[in-house]
Amino acid sequence: MTALNRIPIAERDVQEEKLPLLQxxxxxxxxxxxxGSVTAVNELDLTVYPGxxxxxxxxxxxxxxxxxxxxxxxxxxxxxxxxxxxxFDGRDLLTLSTQEMTELRGAEIAMIFQQPKGSLNPVKRIGSQIAEQFERRRGMPHAKAWKLAVGLLERVGIPGAAEKAKAYPHQLSGGQAQRVMTAIALALExxxxxxxxxxxxxxxTVQAQILRLLTERCRSHQxxxxxxTHDLGVVAQVADRVAVMYAGRIVEEAPVETLFANPSHPYTRGLLNAIPRGNHYSESRLEEIPGTVPVLGRNPEGCGFADRCQASYAGRLNQCSTQTPPTTRIAQGHTTRCWIYHSGDAQ
Ligand SMILES: Nc1ncnc2c1ncn2[C@@H]1O[C@H](COP(=O)(O)OP(=O)(O)OP(=O)(O)O)[C@@H](O)[C@H]1O
Ligand SMILES: [Mg+2]
Known part of the structure; x- marks a missing residue:
């Protein structure tokens, strides 16, 4: 398997010593x-630590x-x-009021959306869209907020940031729009x-720059x-841990090195085997695994991967198509949702 070509980062912390930020x-x-009802996300557990x-x-x-x-x-x-x-930091987000949640969004939890252009206001200058974060949420005067906005545009790699801040979203390329979204997301830290x-x-090049910016932010500000992401090259370069999702469930979770060296779930194995040897992860997409994704909600009882499972033991365990496998801990920080591990058959 190709050696992990990681973006150099500061020495990583031992996560176990920290309290989770998100559970x-x-x-x-x-x-x-x-x-009928489609269950897009099902029995999902996730823990994320600061930094x-x-x-x-x-x-x-x-x-x-x-x-x-x-x-x-x-x-x-x-x-x-x-x-x-x-x-999130001890507060259950699902019980917060709409108002409390609105205050939290942007300030404490921010998101960079999959469709950057659709997320920007088409009739507002991009500088104003960043500046208003500081004006509305921090009560900052416009001139100071605008200056910070220009600074952020520079940090996300927009050339001629002072001029570009006056542009409208339709004047941006897709890449520039994504950088602006990144600037907005980072604004309130x-x-x-x-x-x-x-x-x-x-x-x-821009991809590497944005990823570097995001990961540096993680290390410097915790x-x-x-x-x-779909991109295993990106995963290999920047992730500390990986959660693999299949048909609405997390089927495997592990530190990045463990996942690439010792994938346990047949789906994860399929993903990694689908990468031609010698190829960089960045050249591969996850769609290469044979078979089709199940229609969500059709077979809520069994393992979502049962029909596509290439492992020799597929079908051997009756419960694969009739019962959802529970999450099994197979090593420190490494969990998997597969009957083979639960039943103790794993090699
Ligand atoms: N607006 C919607 N109405 C009905 N079903 C939806 C809607 N949005 C999502 N879903 C269901 O949720 C499932 C998961 O969608 P989601 O957008 O989270 O996929 P994804 O993993 O982000 O895919 P991609 O990699 O293409 O972005 C879909 O397969 C679909 O069944
Ligand atoms: Mg998506």
């Missing part, structure tokens, strides 16, 4: 449709964005958070940053980052 337990988010980068990976439609939107409490009808707990495919639209 999600049993999160379930559903969408009502003509065909760490947690990558959330999985193929299209597995529930990554719905998870991110649920954490922000931004799921809109026909979607709904049905149950669970989202504990949130403690948790959720970045949903923040670099998909960017060329490789900001926690949940990085949603």
């Amino acid at each position: 999600v337990r049993g999160l379930r988010t559903c969408f009502e449709s003509h065909y 760490e980068v947690l990558a959330l990976v999985g193929e299209s439609g597995c529930g990554k964005s719905v998870t991110a939107m649920s954490l922000m409490r931004l799921v809109e009808a026909p979607g709904r958070i049905e149950s669970g707990q989202i504990s 949130p403690r948790l940053l959720i970045a949903d495919e923040p670099t998909t639209a960017l060329d490789v 900001t926690a980052l949940i990085l949603v």
Whole structure:
């Protein structure tokens, strides 16, 4: 397997010594449709520590964005958070009032959305959109806020930031819009940053620059980052831990080195095996695994991966298609949702 080509970072902390910043337990988010209820996020547990980068990976439609939107409490009808707990610094976000949640968003938890242009106000200069974070939320006078906005645009790598601050979103390229979104997200120095495919639209150089900016922020300000990505190259470079999602559930979670060296869940193994030897992770996409993703909600009882499972033991365990495997801890910080481990058959 290709050696991990990590962006150099400061020595990592021992997470166990810290208190979690975010603890999600049993999160379930559903969408009502003509065909019934679709469970997009199911029994989701997630723990994130200050200063760490947690990558959330999985193929299209597995529930990554719905998870991110649920954490922000931004799921809109026909979607709904049905149950669970989202504990952020000891407060359960699901019990906060709308007003309390609005105050928390941006200031303590910020998100970089998958569709950057749609998230910017088309009739407002980008400088104003950043500056208003400081004006509204910090009561700063406009001139000072504008200066900070220009500084942020410089930091996210917008050339000629002072001039560009006067531009409107339609005058930006996709990459520039993503940088502006990054600037807005970083403005109030949130403690948790959720970045949903923040670099998909960017060329490789800009992608590396944004990722460096985000990870440096994590190390210097102890900001926690949940990085949603398809790109295993990005995971290898910047993540501390990885959560692999499949059909609405987290099927494996491990420190990044462990995941690449010792993947346990047949789905994770399939993902990594799908990468041609000698290739860089960055050239591979997760869609390469054979078979199709199950329709969410069709088989809520069994393991979502049972039909596609390539492992020799697939089918050997009756419960694969009839009961959802529980999360099993197989090593320090390494969990998996597969019957083979639960039943003690793992080699
Ligand atoms: N507005 C919606 N209405 C109905 N169902 C939805 C809606 N949004 C999401 N879903 C359901 O939730 C599932 C997960 O969607 P989500 O956007 O989280 O996937 P994703 O993992 O972010 O995919 P991608 O990698 O393509 O961004 C979808 O497969 C779909 O079934
Ligand atoms: Mg998505």
